[in-house]
Amino acid sequence: MSSPTTKSLAVDIIASTRSMHTRINKLVTSRVPLALPPRSHDAGAYISGLLHILPVYMTFETLWLDIISSTPAGEEADDALIDAESGDVHPPAKDGKAGAPEVSKRVRKILVALYLPQLFRSDRLRGDIKSMTGWSDDVLDRQIQAIKATGQLSAFLSHIKQAVHAKPHVLIAYSYNLLMALFAGGRYIRASLEKAGDEFWATVPEPIKPTMQPCEPRPGAAAGVASFSPLELTGDDGLGTRSCDGFLQFWHFDSPEDGEDFKRHYKERLLKWEDTLTADEREHILQESVIILESIGQIVGQLDGVYADEQEERPSVQIPLRRPSLASHFMQAQFVARLRDSFLVARERGVGNPSRSRSVDTEASERDEPEDVEDESAQHDGITCASKSMRFAKALPIPPRKKGRGGVVMEEDGKSRAGWPMHIVDAMAARPIFAWIVGLLILYVIVRVRGVVSA
Structure with a gap:
């Protein structure tokens, strides 16, 4: 049974998360200056933040790929349908992958239609972190495994897996709230990071919290030249060749419109396929959207705890005593x-x-x-x-x-x-x-x- 509502799903998501979205937006944007000059002399705090958000993207993007690349039991692979609906090259369908969520053919078609590989961020996040720290893949994987098992982040990752296995359609909530957000508040964060200056990005960060893993000197760092991510900008987005671009691939999109065309395509596909969702499935997506924002706020709180010892104590303002003259x-x-x-x-x-x-x-x-x-x-x-x-x-x-x-x-x-x-x-x-x-x-x-x- 399809949903009887006349409002679009995007409008319902915005309405259900408006108050929470406002609070989380202020919470996140207020922390950005703490990771930039003059409060920080290197990108260490920014890298620590990426290490806490990377497991979130890795978890829901991996689950999404597992669903669209697996064939539901009793059905044949429908690669032709996938290509026709999305216009993209998808991973070949496989026989039910061990541990993959069980999903109906209808929900799988929706997730296949909404899949835009250019929007996925995990690989770019990894590339940014490796470029800034000089870590190898093995070192980065060890840092991720250590951090993802801590605090509110660990609880959120467990929740994502349980929720998607029980209700695969809630992946729509993750794609809308975590991918579309890169075009809203993400633009402000990117602009703030780009203004930090070449010297800031060229400085080799001190050991990264919370694991205190040292960073490796980058080629050219001693001469004040920042090395770049292996993920080079290929789109004609008019961004130039600033030294920070090699460290901010997470915020950039390879397209003539710097991702705005991807955003438009995603919303068009969502509007086309959302009528095939049931009323209960829509409600699940709205509820999960609220949980996502609440969890992001809790992760920000976890990061605050990591850097609590660096908060400068403000001296109490005292009125000087006046001596008789x-x-x-x-x-x-x-x-x-x-x-x-x-x-x-x-x-x-x-x-x-x-x-x-x-x-x-x-x-x-x-x-x-x-x-x-x-x-x-x-x-x-x-x-x-x-x-x-x-x-x-x-x-x-x-x-x-x-x-x-x-x-x-x-x-x-x-x-x-x-x-x-x-x-x-x-x-x-x-x-x-x-x-x-x-x-x-x-x-x-x-x-x-x-x-x-x-x-």
Whole structure:
């Protein structure tokens, strides 16, 4: 029974993995700068990442080849059909390979149609690693066997084998999520790697984690010339002959459109054959897509653990303690002198406004930076001179007035000079000393607090 849905499988995969895809994309792209200058002086961290992702591609690509190259039980090889559907040269069909997944003829035809050998990445990954490390095939195989048996990677590889043996159609999820991803976030990663510079790629990496296998000097490395992968670019993709191209074959495709034509062909074939999938098979593919992205996130976490000891400890940001300086002591002395002068001037003038004196002196005292000392002293001298000049200036003509109680000047209408009623003036005249005492106490507290803070 074919699927009744009207949406394409690709659209359903994108919808089912949207939130997970966004998170994994940020997770992976945020790690790319850690493997490049200036955080890394050689490609060791990048190689370690490839060693953790290579077994994933090797596992599902090998299972795919096993399925399309084997003949289902009771059926004859249909090589002519394979060539007609895909237009590619496929491995010859074999009698049921030992350990190969059992697959129906219908599912096998779908996988044969979707098979594009130019999209498979295992051989290119191996070539990149060998070029950067100088390892032989035997050394590389030992590193792969050691790494694939560790942590979340080992669990994911076991899951891939079990899932494909039980539901071979879930290989569609792996092809879409791991091969098509090379045309999305993979382009950003490739561009970042290409900007690392020739010196970065020419440097022989230090022993590769987690196995700490040493790298072999490459021919021309001592002269600052990087050797290239045996997988040379054969397509006219306009990429030129940059030294890093020999190490980034995994991200390149041999076609006039740098793989965009392969991507288009794959999606066209998927759209053509997806209607032959059942509703349950489509659901299995969507579920497996989510598992794939979750597993990639776990592998990134495993890599973080491998390089955890190299994470630089950020020094805690501390506010430097300020020691009392001569300038601060001088400022306090200036503050006390100004307070005394202001008090004497105000007392000579009679009842003043103590709150004004407090506000002026407090604002001036808050300027405790050394560079402001000269300006503030100049302001202080200006204020003192201004007050004295006002006191000794010639008096202006004063209209006839009479004084009330407490020496307060009265107008002819019986009110004070400021126009206040007499009962308020009486209260103010009776409490000038109390007001000054309170003001002095407040100023004393401010001086003491400033002394404690500056200390």
